[in-house]
Amino acid sequence: MDVHLVDGTYELFRHYFAVPSARDAGGNEVGAVRGVAGSVLNLLAEGATHVGVATDHVVESFRNEMWPGYKTGEGVPPELLAQFIPLEETLQAMGVLVWPMVEMEADDALASGAAVADGDPSVDRVFLCTPDKDLSQCVRGSRVVQLDRRRNTVRDAEGVRERFGVDPPSIPDYLALVGDSADGFPGIPGWGAKTAAALLSRYGHLEGIPRDPKAWAAPVRGAERLAAALAEGGKDALLFRDLATLRVDRGLLESVERLRWRGPQPGFAEVCVRLGAPRLAVRAESLARDRT
Helix, strand or coil: CEEEEEEHHHHHHHHHCCCCCCECCCCCECHHHHHHHHHHHHHHHCCCCEEEEEEECCCCCCHHHHCCCCCCCCCCCHHHHCCHHHHHHHHHHHCCEEEEECCCCHHHHHHHHHHHHHCCCCCCEEEEECCCHHHHHHCECCCEEEEECCCCEEECHHHHHHHHCCCHHHHHHHHHHHCECCCCECCCCCCCHHHHHHHHHHHCCHHHCCCCHHHCCCCCCCHHHHHHHHHHCHHHHHHHHHHHCCCCCHHHCCCHHHHECCCCCCCHHHHHHHHCCHHHHHHHHHHHHHCC
16 A cells, blocks of 8 residues: 655645635635645545645744744735634545644654554555655655655655755755755855755765864865854754754554545535535545445
8 A cells, every 4th residue: 555645734835825715604715725625635536545634733833942043924824824724624524634733843743654654564655745855854765755746756765865965864964054944944154055965975964074174075165164164053053953853753643544544524515515615525425435
């Protein structure tokens, strides 16, 4: 079997900015909810059998306590933020396992689900349905891969190396050096993607990079300056790596079988009527009948 783990936060943002506005009977914006629900049904129609969706039930997480500049909901349209709970309720009524994350983030839930699924011998492949670079650290060979459903591309371990110049386990170190503007931490001054990749591809992790630039395996322009910046910002680099490292909580998924889709819950049709999208329920019932 294959396992599909969907980044619900990414999907909600993507659909909010891509699909037309739609209102429910109470006048609330639900266009993105309808779009994501339809997208998950498409995934099921394409043959997915074991599906989980992770969302950021609240934007802030434990990482905000670690770094004051970490991402918040500031600047996010209120009509987008207001669709997280309706999305979670809709997918749960659809019969899909949902992780609505509060203290941890959706990415942590996806990493946790991937770790459990990877350890199950009955699983053939694990698809992390997100292009998010943070999740690249979870890729393992061609067994645990990233699936960009919008572009219909798959990124395995070789793909991670081609994209970032480092192996998957080095992604947190790479982000610590170059920074991650989406998550709100700056990296180490002067360190760009090319230099970080060149050294991490050789040394693997921050601790492996020689502090004496004369010992670096290949000449790097401005090596003395970069080495000094890393020495001065060493504590920050370790903190940024910690921010970028996804947490695995195996308690989030007691069994891969919990991901098996068995059809919508009895109240799904009513949820779809409230969304003004009754055809979603018709599709879900049809898919469920086809699997019996």
